[in-house]
Amino acid sequence: MxxxxxxxxxxxxxxxxxxxxxxxxxxxxxxxxxxxxxxxINAEETVKYVEDIDMGEGVTEICPKCGHDKATYELKQTRSADEAPTRFFTCKKCKHKWREYD
Incomplete structure (x- = not known):
């Protein structure tokens, strides 16, 4: 090659x-x-971007940008292990991302 x-x-x-x-x-x-x-192999046909994947029904959470009431979320451990994980939300309408801490 x-x-x-x-x-x-x-x-x-x-x-x-x-x-x-x-x-x-x-x-x-x-x-x-x-x-x-x-x-x-055409790589464009095999690559999936996170924004293109439907993450399911999601949860009821108000988007601070557009006011839509549906979002998906994921949990990530961003601080030390003895603290609660951070929730990252993505609005299902405008794709705005934000986070919340416990």
């Missing part, structure tokens, strides 16, 4: 030339090297 010296993307073989699909840099193939591409 070879990587583009210009942008760092993976270079793929095409008609006797290694070519970068990102910036267009190309280099001739070495006669002794064997290159085989078995499957091309």
């Amino acid at each position: 070879e990587f583009c010296p210009e942008c760092g993307a993976m270079m793929l073989p095409n008609n006797g030339v290694l070519k970068c699909n990102k910036c267009g840099y190309s280099n001739e193939l070495n006669d002794n090297a064997q290159y085989e591409v078995s499957k091309e």
Whole structure:
């Protein structure tokens, strides 16, 4: 596997030339090297961002930004272990995030 010296993307073989699909840099193939591409994966199809995932029905909590009454939440231990965890809320309507402490 070879990587583009210009942008760092993976270079793929095409008609006797290694070519970068990102910036267009190309280099001739070495006669002794064997290159085989078995499957091309488009990373954009496999990546899920947290904002795109529906975290369920959520809880009744008023958003301080838009006033909507539904939010999802997660608990994280942000302080020492003998203190209560912090609740991080995300509004289901405007995606505003805020936190509450016990």
